[in-house]
Amino acid sequence: MIELIKKAEITHELDKEEIVKLLEDDSINDELLAAADRIRKKYVGDEVHLRGLIEFSNICKRNCLYCGLRAGNKNIKRYRLEPEEIIELASKAVGYGYKTVVLQSGEDEYYTVDRMKYIISNIKKLGIAITISIGEKTFEEYKALKEAGADRYLIRIETTDKKLYEDMDPGMSHEERKRCLRDLKELGFEVGSGCLVGLPNQTIDSLADDILFFKEIGADMIGIGPFIPNEDTPLKDATGGDFTLSLKVMALTRLLLPDINIPATTAMESLNKNGRIIALESGANVVMPNVTEGEYRKLYALYPGKICTGDTPAHCRGCITGKITSIGRVVSTSKGFRNRKLEF
Numbered sequence: 001m002i003e004l005i006k007k008a009e010i011t012h013e014l015d016k017e018e019i020v021k022l023l024e025d026d027s028i029n030d031e032l033l034a035a036a037d038r039i040r041k042k043y044v045g046d047e048v049h050l051r052g053l054i055e056f057s058n059i060c061k062r063n064c065l066y067c068g069l070r071a072g073n074k075n076i077k078r079y080r081l082e083p084e085e086i087i088e089l090a091s092k093a094v095g096y097g098y099k100t101v102v103l104q105s106g107e108d109e110y111y112t113v114d115r116m117k118y119i120i121s122n123i124k125k126l127g128i129a130i131t132i133s134i135g136e137k138t139f140e141e142y143k144a145l146k147e148a149g150a151d152r153y154l155i156r157i158e159t160t161d162k163k164l165y166e167d168m169d170p171g172m173s174h175e176e177r178k179r180c181l182r183d184l185k186e187l188g189f190e191v192g193s194g195c196l197v198g199l200p201n202q203t204i205d206s207l208a209d210d211i212l213f214f215k216e217i218g219a220d221m222i223g224i225g226p227f228i229p230n231e232d233t234p235l236k237d238a239t240g241g242d243f244t245l246s247l248k249v250m251a252l253t254r255l256l257l258p259d260i261n262i263p264a265t266t267a268m269e270s271l272n273k274n275g276r277i278i279a280l281e282s283g284a285n286v287v288m289p290n291v292t293e294g295e296y297r298k299l300y301a302l303y304p305g306k307i308c309t310g311d312t313p314a315h316c317r318g319c320i321t322g323k324i325t326s327i328g329r330v331v332s333t334s335k336g337f338r339n340r341k342l343e344f
């Protein structure tokens, strides 16, 4: 097993069987996480990139079984922010020192391409990078967002197991999801994807496929988080994902894609009170603090136990800086684009 970790550290290549072995063996966890931390340091250094997350609408036309924002959930108060409010939040994020904002929402048709173009072009004037995370769109729509000034796009594959994906996301097509990722890449976005760990009936085999898929599509960013069952969804009685397994999937992703950006996800910290710091010491180099204000933070209820829902953007900015410096790392002052070190 230690030889396998060494191989991953030197060649950044493992086959599916080798990944499965490492995911199944819990006696090597410390070595695996430490190797991912070394590779993180070697390829992306000690800087941690902060992205200010704006959750601008919790309205969604989709029905993903795991998600609290699903259209079928009638127990949640819905909100949507007007373009001017979103631009205002982005401008405050600049004031807190963020060099990137992430505009995230459910799949809400109120935000037409024209509205998004207006929002993006105005935020662009602030001189920061923009990441969009608003779901599945056509090639033409993605193209318009890119031309308006969007730099990056996040769309998780959630799972590469087609059957599981289509069971979890009723009415959605796995092929279409992959089409989105291909189009975004072709349009020159920095592309972020990722998966959930611990979905019902998800296997270790399929998690190994997920990691290989990230490599295959040439992802620039990968976010991995445990699935956390939500009371207001059909999966309320499911077991949910394991913190350590999520961490291992993330560490293996760092070993195989050494120079990409990997966030320490909020879901990790929702399962472990030190989750983001542990993730930053196991391969991650990005944190996405919330810059949404007031009750909206709580209403963007993907899963229960979400951190920071009662805190202010200013508080989170100070909190996360303290945590990052406490482990000897530094908050980056750059926009934090992927700095390619290897061609695969």
Ligand code: 5AD
Pocket (backbone or CB within 6 Å): 066, 067, 068, 156, 158, 195, 196, 225, 226, 227, 228, 229, 230, 267, 302, 303
């Ligand atoms: N637990 C953890 N993550 C979730 N997401 C949605 N619902 C949950 C949940 N119950 C994740 C999905 C989506 C991202 C925005 O939030 O992976 O892509």
Ligand code: SF4
Pocket (backbone or CB within 6 Å): 060, 061, 062, 063, 064, 067, 068, 069, 070, 071, 105, 106, 107, 135
């Ligand atoms: Fe909508 Fe995204 Fe939640 Fe699915 S995961 S219901 S697309 S917000």
Ligand code: FES
Pocket (backbone or CB within 6 Å): 289, 307, 308, 311, 315, 316, 317, 319, 320
């Ligand atoms: Fe929000 Fe620590 S980052 S309270």
